Amino acid sequence: MAEEHPLRPFYTVLVLAFGCSLLVASAAIGLRPQQDANRLLDQKRNILRAAGVYEAGIPVDEQFGAVQTRLVDLQSGAYVADEKIDPNSYDQQAALLSPELSRELSSEENIAGLRGLENYAKIYLFSDQDRIDKVVLPVRGKGLWSTMYAYVALDSDLSTIEGISFYEHGETPGLGGEIENPRWQAGWQGKKLFGPDGEMELSVVKGGAQVSEEQQPYSVDGLSGATLTTQGVDNLMRFWFGEHGYEPFIARIKQEGGFNG
Ligand SMILES: Cc1cc2nc3c(=O)[nH]c(=O)nc-3n(C[C@H](O)[C@H](O)[C@H](O)COP(=O)(O)O)c2cc1C
Numbered sequence: 359m360a361e362e363h364p365l366r367p368f369y370t371v372l373v374l375a376f377g378c379s380l381l382v383a384s385a386a387i388g389l390r391p392q393q394d395a396n397r398l399l400d401q402k403r404n405i406l407r408a409a410g411v412y413e414a415g416i417p418v419d420e421q422f423g424a425v426q427t428r429l430v431d432l433q434s435g436a437y438v439a440d441e442k443i444d445p446n447s448y449d450q451q452a453a454l455l456s457p458e459l460s461r462e463l464s465s466e467e468n469i470a471g472l473r474g475l476e477n478y479a480k481i482y483l484f485s486d487q488d489r490i491d492k493v494v495l496p497v498r499g500k501g502l503w504s505t506m507y508a509y510v511a512l513d514s515d516l517s518t519i520e521g522i523s524f525y526e527h528g529e530t531p532g533l534g535g536e537i538e539n540p541r542w543q544a545g546w547q548g549k550k551l552f553g554p555d556g557e558m559e560l561s562v563v564k565g566g567a568q569v570s571e572e573q574q575p576y577s578v579d580g581l582s583g584a585t586l587t588t589q590g591v592d593n594l595m596r597f598w599f600g601e602h603g604y605e606p607f608i609a610r611i612k613q614e615g616g617f618n619g
Contacts, residue, residue: 400525405482405494408509408523410547426483435606438478450480450496463602470597471500471590479604482509483617490617492520495604499594502586504528506537506594514617516608517552519560534587542581550575551599558599562592 402422406412413421427445429438438445453459453476460476484492491514498507506527511520524537536542553559559576567579580588597603611617 404523404525405509408494408511408521409482409484409492410511410521411484424485426485428481428483429478430481430604430607432475432477432479432603433606435604435608435610443478445480448478448480450476450478453478467602468597469600470498470594471505472498472597475602481607484511490514493617495598497594497598497603499590499597501527501529501537501590502534502584503530506587506590508537508594510595510598512551516611516616517550519546519549519551522546529584529587534581534584534590536581536584537587537591546578548575549578551595558596558605560595560599562588562595564588 399418402418402425403412405425406418406421411421428440429443429445429448430436431438454474459478460474463472463475480496482494483490484494492511493514493516494509494511496507496509498505500506504527506524506529508522508524510522512518513520522543524543527535527537529535529537549560551558551560553576560578561576562578562580564580564582564585567577569577580591599605599608
Protein backbone atom coordinates (compact mmCIF):
# COMPACT_ATOMS: atom_id res chain seq x y z
CA MET A 359 0.00 0.00 0.00
CA ALA A 360 1.34 3.44 -0.95
CA GLU A 361 2.44 5.48 2.03
CA GLU A 362 0.40 8.64 2.72
CA HIS A 363 2.19 11.92 2.12
CA PRO A 364 2.99 13.44 5.55
CA LEU A 365 1.44 16.78 4.51
CA ARG A 366 -1.81 15.26 3.26
CA PRO A 367 -3.83 15.88 6.51
CA PHE A 368 -2.61 19.46 6.47
CA TYR A 369 -3.76 20.00 2.85
CA THR A 370 -7.10 18.31 3.58
CA VAL A 371 -7.74 20.66 6.50
CA LEU A 372 -6.65 23.62 4.38
CA VAL A 373 -9.02 22.73 1.51
CA LEU A 374 -11.84 22.06 3.98
CA ALA A 375 -11.27 25.37 5.79
CA PHE A 376 -11.15 27.23 2.48
CA GLY A 377 -14.35 25.56 1.29
CA CYS A 378 -16.17 26.35 4.54
CA SER A 379 -15.05 29.98 4.64
CA LEU A 380 -16.19 30.37 1.02
CA LEU A 381 -19.57 28.97 1.99
CA VAL A 382 -19.93 31.26 5.03
CA ALA A 383 -18.76 34.33 3.07
CA SER A 384 -21.15 33.73 0.18
CA ALA A 385 -24.03 33.11 2.62
CA ALA A 386 -23.20 36.38 4.42
CA ILE A 387 -23.07 38.31 1.13
CA GLY A 388 -26.15 36.60 -0.27
CA LEU A 389 -28.20 37.31 2.86
CA ARG A 390 -27.14 40.94 3.19
CA PRO A 391 -30.03 42.43 1.15
CA GLN A 392 -32.50 40.44 3.28
CA GLN A 393 -30.76 41.57 6.48
CA ASP A 394 -30.85 45.22 5.33
CA ALA A 395 -34.55 44.92 4.48
CA ASN A 396 -35.27 43.38 7.91
CA ARG A 397 -33.31 46.13 9.65
CA LEU A 398 -35.31 48.78 7.80
CA LEU A 399 -38.55 47.04 8.70
CA ASP A 400 -37.50 46.87 12.34
CA GLN A 401 -36.67 50.59 12.32
CA LYS A 402 -40.11 51.39 10.94
CA ARG A 403 -41.76 49.13 13.54
CA ASN A 404 -39.93 50.98 16.32
CA ILE A 405 -40.87 54.38 14.93
CA LEU A 406 -44.52 53.28 14.91
CA ARG A 407 -44.12 51.87 18.44
CA ALA A 408 -42.66 55.14 19.73
CA ALA A 409 -45.61 56.99 18.18
CA GLY A 410 -47.97 54.53 19.90
CA VAL A 411 -49.66 53.47 16.67
CA TYR A 412 -48.05 50.08 15.95
CA GLU A 413 -50.54 47.28 15.38
CA ALA A 414 -49.24 43.72 15.31
CA GLY A 415 -50.62 41.67 12.45
CA ILE A 416 -50.82 44.53 9.93
CA PRO A 417 -47.84 44.76 7.53
CA VAL A 418 -45.38 47.38 8.81
CA ASP A 419 -44.98 48.98 5.37
CA GLU A 420 -48.73 49.44 5.13
CA GLN A 421 -48.83 51.15 8.56
CA PHE A 422 -45.83 53.30 7.67
CA GLY A 423 -47.33 54.39 4.34
CA ALA A 424 -48.72 57.72 5.57
CA VAL A 425 -45.63 58.67 7.57
CA GLN A 426 -43.69 61.54 6.02
CA THR A 427 -39.89 61.30 6.27
CA ARG A 428 -37.95 64.59 6.22
CA LEU A 429 -34.36 65.64 6.76
CA VAL A 430 -33.54 68.42 9.19
CA ASP A 431 -30.35 70.48 9.19
CA LEU A 432 -29.45 70.22 12.89
CA GLN A 433 -27.48 73.47 12.93
CA SER A 434 -30.07 75.76 11.31
CA GLY A 435 -33.15 73.74 12.26
CA ALA A 436 -34.45 74.06 8.69
CA TYR A 437 -35.77 71.23 6.54
CA VAL A 438 -33.40 70.01 3.84
CA ALA A 439 -35.07 70.08 0.41
CA ASP A 440 -35.95 66.56 -0.78
CA GLU A 441 -34.39 67.49 -4.16
CA LYS A 442 -31.05 68.14 -2.42
CA ILE A 443 -30.96 64.85 -0.50
CA ASP A 444 -33.62 62.18 -0.82
CA PRO A 445 -34.67 61.46 2.80
CA ASN A 446 -35.66 57.90 1.97
CA SER A 447 -32.24 56.93 0.69
CA TYR A 448 -30.24 59.05 3.20
CA ASP A 449 -28.27 56.83 5.58
CA GLN A 450 -27.74 58.69 8.86
CA GLN A 451 -25.21 56.16 10.19
CA ALA A 452 -23.17 56.26 6.97
CA ALA A 453 -23.19 60.09 7.10
CA LEU A 454 -21.07 59.86 10.25
CA LEU A 455 -18.22 58.45 8.16
CA SER A 456 -18.26 61.41 5.76
CA PRO A 457 -16.47 64.65 6.75
CA GLU A 458 -18.83 66.54 4.40
CA LEU A 459 -21.91 65.20 6.14
CA SER A 460 -20.80 65.22 9.79
CA ARG A 461 -18.54 66.93 12.28
CA GLU A 462 -16.60 66.12 15.42
CA LEU A 463 -17.91 67.34 18.74
CA SER A 464 -15.75 69.07 21.34
CA SER A 465 -15.62 67.38 24.75
CA GLU A 466 -17.85 70.12 26.26
CA GLU A 467 -20.42 69.63 23.52
CA ASN A 468 -20.30 65.85 23.60
CA ILE A 469 -22.33 65.10 26.74
CA ALA A 470 -23.90 62.01 25.13
CA GLY A 471 -20.57 60.35 24.28
CA LEU A 472 -21.14 60.38 20.49
CA ARG A 473 -18.46 59.45 17.94
CA GLY A 474 -19.52 62.43 15.82
CA LEU A 475 -22.58 64.39 14.82
CA GLU A 476 -24.27 64.15 11.43
CA ASN A 477 -25.32 67.46 9.82
CA TYR A 478 -28.75 66.12 8.90
CA ALA A 479 -31.17 64.05 10.95
CA LYS A 480 -34.03 62.01 9.61
CA ILE A 481 -37.37 62.79 11.26
CA TYR A 482 -40.83 61.24 10.85
CA LEU A 483 -44.06 63.21 10.71
CA PHE A 484 -47.41 61.63 11.56
CA SER A 485 -50.63 63.24 10.41
CA ASP A 486 -54.26 62.96 11.34
CA GLN A 487 -56.68 64.34 8.74
CA ASP A 488 -53.92 66.31 6.98
CA ARG A 489 -52.70 67.93 10.20
CA ILE A 490 -49.33 66.91 11.61
CA ASP A 491 -50.06 65.67 15.12
CA LYS A 492 -46.81 63.89 16.05
CA VAL A 493 -43.14 63.86 15.20
CA VAL A 494 -40.69 61.04 15.86
CA LEU A 495 -37.04 61.93 16.34
CA PRO A 496 -34.09 59.52 16.48
CA VAL A 497 -31.69 59.89 19.43
CA ARG A 498 -28.66 57.98 20.65
CA GLY A 499 -25.99 58.14 23.32
CA LYS A 500 -23.54 56.17 25.39
CA GLY A 501 -24.81 54.00 28.24
CA LEU A 502 -22.54 51.95 30.51
CA TRP A 503 -21.42 49.43 27.87
CA SER A 504 -22.81 50.58 24.57
CA THR A 505 -24.40 53.21 22.40
CA MET A 506 -28.15 53.16 23.01
CA TYR A 507 -30.50 54.01 20.12
CA ALA A 508 -34.07 55.21 20.53
CA TYR A 509 -36.93 57.04 18.86
CA VAL A 510 -38.74 59.76 20.79
CA ALA A 511 -42.28 60.70 19.73
CA LEU A 512 -43.43 64.24 20.53
CA ASP A 513 -46.88 65.71 20.39
CA SER A 514 -47.33 68.60 17.94
CA ASP A 515 -46.67 71.00 20.89
CA LEU A 516 -43.05 69.78 20.51
CA SER A 517 -42.66 69.28 24.23
CA THR A 518 -45.00 66.51 25.39
CA ILE A 519 -43.55 63.01 25.01
CA GLU A 520 -46.00 60.62 23.37
CA GLY A 521 -43.66 57.68 23.64
CA ILE A 522 -40.12 56.37 23.49
CA SER A 523 -38.72 53.20 22.00
CA PHE A 524 -35.18 52.03 22.75
CA TYR A 525 -34.44 49.52 20.02
CA GLU A 526 -30.70 48.85 20.00
CA HIS A 527 -28.14 48.73 22.81
CA GLY A 528 -25.64 46.47 24.54
CA GLU A 529 -26.59 47.15 28.17
CA THR A 530 -26.92 44.21 30.58
CA PRO A 531 -30.23 42.33 30.35
CA GLY A 532 -32.20 42.85 33.59
CA LEU A 533 -30.14 45.92 34.54
CA GLY A 534 -29.44 48.63 31.95
CA GLY A 535 -31.21 46.44 29.38
CA GLU A 536 -34.50 47.38 31.09
CA ILE A 537 -34.54 50.49 28.88
CA GLU A 538 -36.30 48.11 26.46
CA ASN A 539 -39.00 47.23 28.98
CA PRO A 540 -42.37 48.57 27.73
CA ARG A 541 -43.42 49.17 31.37
CA TRP A 542 -40.49 51.52 31.92
CA GLN A 543 -41.03 53.18 28.56
CA ALA A 544 -44.71 53.74 29.44
CA GLY A 545 -43.55 56.00 32.32
CA TRP A 546 -42.33 58.52 29.73
CA GLN A 547 -45.76 59.16 28.25
CA GLY A 548 -47.05 62.65 28.95
CA LYS A 549 -43.75 63.93 30.35
CA LYS A 550 -42.67 67.34 29.13
CA LEU A 551 -39.29 68.30 27.70
CA PHE A 552 -39.46 72.06 28.14
CA GLY A 553 -40.53 74.21 31.07
CA PRO A 554 -42.75 77.32 30.78
CA ASP A 555 -39.66 79.43 29.99
CA GLY A 556 -38.74 77.14 27.07
CA GLU A 557 -35.70 75.66 28.83
CA MET A 558 -35.05 71.92 28.62
CA GLU A 559 -36.26 70.59 31.99
CA LEU A 560 -36.68 66.84 31.54
CA SER A 561 -34.44 64.71 33.71
CA VAL A 562 -34.08 60.96 34.04
CA VAL A 563 -32.94 60.11 37.54
CA LYS A 564 -33.20 57.40 40.14
CA GLY A 565 -35.96 58.41 42.53
CA GLY A 566 -37.58 60.47 39.78
CA ALA A 567 -40.98 59.30 41.01
CA GLN A 568 -40.41 61.00 44.37
CA VAL A 569 -39.78 64.51 43.11
CA SER A 570 -42.00 67.48 44.00
CA GLU A 571 -45.37 67.78 42.31
CA GLU A 572 -44.07 70.77 40.35
CA GLN A 573 -41.21 68.68 38.92
CA GLN A 574 -43.34 65.57 38.16
CA PRO A 575 -44.11 66.52 34.54
CA TYR A 576 -40.37 66.87 33.85
CA SER A 577 -39.09 63.84 35.70
CA VAL A 578 -38.72 60.25 34.50
CA ASP A 579 -37.89 57.60 37.11
CA GLY A 580 -34.53 55.94 36.40
CA LEU A 581 -33.79 52.22 36.46
CA SER A 582 -32.85 50.66 39.79
CA GLY A 583 -29.53 48.81 39.71
CA ALA A 584 -28.61 50.69 36.55
CA THR A 585 -27.62 54.17 37.64
CA LEU A 586 -24.99 54.44 34.93
CA THR A 587 -27.32 53.50 32.08
CA THR A 588 -29.90 55.91 33.55
CA GLN A 589 -27.27 58.66 33.55
CA GLY A 590 -26.55 57.85 29.89
CA VAL A 591 -30.24 58.19 29.02
CA ASP A 592 -30.40 61.53 30.84
CA ASN A 593 -27.28 62.71 28.98
CA LEU A 594 -28.58 61.70 25.57
CA MET A 595 -31.91 63.49 26.16
CA ARG A 596 -30.10 66.65 27.26
CA PHE A 597 -27.88 66.45 24.17
CA TRP A 598 -30.57 65.77 21.55
CA PHE A 599 -33.01 68.33 22.92
CA GLY A 600 -30.28 70.90 23.41
CA GLU A 601 -28.60 73.39 21.10
CA HIS A 602 -26.61 70.81 19.08
CA GLY A 603 -29.58 68.51 18.67
CA TYR A 604 -33.19 69.37 17.83
CA GLU A 605 -33.48 72.66 19.71
CA PRO A 606 -32.97 74.84 16.57
CA PHE A 607 -35.56 72.75 14.68
CA ILE A 608 -38.08 72.95 17.52
CA ALA A 609 -37.51 76.72 17.90
CA ARG A 610 -38.01 77.21 14.15
CA ILE A 611 -41.27 75.25 14.04
CA LYS A 612 -42.57 77.12 17.11
CA GLN A 613 -41.62 80.42 15.46
CA GLU A 614 -43.66 79.42 12.42
CA GLY A 615 -46.68 78.90 14.69
CA GLY A 616 -46.34 75.13 14.94
CA PHE A 617 -46.41 72.37 12.34
CA ASN A 618 -49.77 73.42 11.04
CA GLY A 619 -49.26 77.17 11.50
C1 LIG B 1 -22.01 42.17 35.35
C2 LIG B 1 -22.54 43.54 35.65
C3 LIG B 1 -23.30 44.19 34.70
C4 LIG B 1 -23.80 45.47 34.95
N1 LIG B 1 -24.53 46.12 34.01
C5 LIG B 1 -24.98 47.36 34.23
C6 LIG B 1 -25.73 48.08 33.24
O1 LIG B 1 -26.05 47.57 32.16
N2 LIG B 1 -26.11 49.34 33.56
C7 LIG B 1 -25.81 49.95 34.74
O2 LIG B 1 -26.16 51.11 34.93
N3 LIG B 1 -25.14 49.29 35.69
C8 LIG B 1 -24.72 48.02 35.46
N4 LIG B 1 -24.02 47.36 36.43
C9 LIG B 1 -23.95 47.96 37.77
C10 LIG B 1 -23.00 49.11 37.86
O3 LIG B 1 -21.73 48.60 37.93
C11 LIG B 1 -23.38 49.92 39.10
O4 LIG B 1 -23.24 49.12 40.22
C12 LIG B 1 -24.80 50.39 39.02
O5 LIG B 1 -24.96 51.23 37.92
C13 LIG B 1 -25.20 51.14 40.27
O6 LIG B 1 -26.61 51.32 40.21
P1 LIG B 1 -27.50 51.47 41.55
O7 LIG B 1 -26.89 52.64 42.28
O8 LIG B 1 -28.87 51.74 41.05
O9 LIG B 1 -27.40 50.19 42.30
C14 LIG B 1 -23.53 46.09 36.19
C15 LIG B 1 -22.76 45.42 37.15
C16 LIG B 1 -22.28 44.16 36.89
C17 LIG B 1 -21.46 43.47 37.93
